[in-house]
Amino acid sequence: MDSIFKALADPVRRQVLDSLRASPGQSLAELSDQFEMSRFGVMKHLGVLQDARLIATYKKGRFKYHYLNAVPLQEMTDRWIGPLLEQPAARAVTDLKTQLEGPPDMTRPDFMMQIYIHCTQDALWHALTDPEANAAYNFVAGSCVREGSQLIFRTPDNAVMLILTETRLTPETRVESTFEPHWAGPDVPLTASRFVYIIEPQGENCLLTLEHYDIPAGQEGVADGWHRTLAGLKTWLETGQTVKFSHQTAET
Structure with a gap:
């Protein structure tokens, strides 16, 4: 639970989740184009989100595609709000x-x-x-x-x-x-x-x-x-x- 709150505390990571909700299956390059930071910076944010299980990835060839994984958020909602x-x-x-x-x-x-x-x-x-x-x-x-x-x-x-x-x-x-x-x-x-x-x-x-x-x-x-x-x-x-x-x- 702590990792979820940590991941959601950063506005850039929240924007990443919003982007993946609107357009699932984006590559690192597609996500990086939306932010004024290096690909390495975006990659670090993706790592935090993945550690919190808020994103899931699908690898095809050289590319990795990212998806919002809303299950932890649903579990948090069921526990605290439901x-x-x-x-x-x-x-x-x-x-x-x-x-x-x-x-x-x-x-x-x-x-x-x-x-x-x-x-x-x-x-x-x-x-x-x-x-x-x-x-x-x-x-x-x-x-x-x-x-x-x-x-x-x-x-x-x-x-x-x-x-x-x-x-x-x-x-x-x-x-x-x-x-x-x-x-x-x-x-x-x-x-x-x-x-x-x-x-x-x-x-x-x-x-x-x-x-x-x-x-x-x-x-x-x-x-x-x-x-x-x-x-x-x-x-x-x-x-x-x-x-x-x-x-x-x-x-x-």
Whole structure:
């Protein structure tokens, strides 16, 4: 927690986070062009942000791309602000349609986040691939069933809301899947994007990296859903409790 406050105390680092929120996946050169300082100076600020887990990086060839990792900020909010606010049981999910295009090795993620979870590698793998486990921590799903390589999520009123189709599995380490949102209704053309889970054991913990590809312009709200789902995953694995991190609706 101290490293987060230290990272946020500097106005340049806050500007870096604002820039990555507005335009994810920037290189060091792209970020350096926005500040009146050397690349080395910007690189030092990025190091502080990375130590605080406020950014995640994706390396492709000689280049490293930087993404805002909002999980620590969400955890801080849940700890210090959430208890002060009355939170209703649910809020409508953000409308999303996505488009599948290009092989994974030809693009970089549109959205990326990382989260440390105190659990075994086996337990995390089970939680990501088991339908009952997915239903327990997904922030809006009422149920989830597996049909072959598909995980089918339904709302509490039994309407199909999301279909994940696993395209490649590396046991205990990596899940590649398509992402088909169905909550927009039958009049909206059905499209799909894709995402990857990467599991890295870290002693008694695991580092889970999520990479989401091919999110079309104007549909970046999928990131909010991922924050809430993975917060639920962490809570479920570490405490055994089912907590639905649903949207907050302000009362008037």
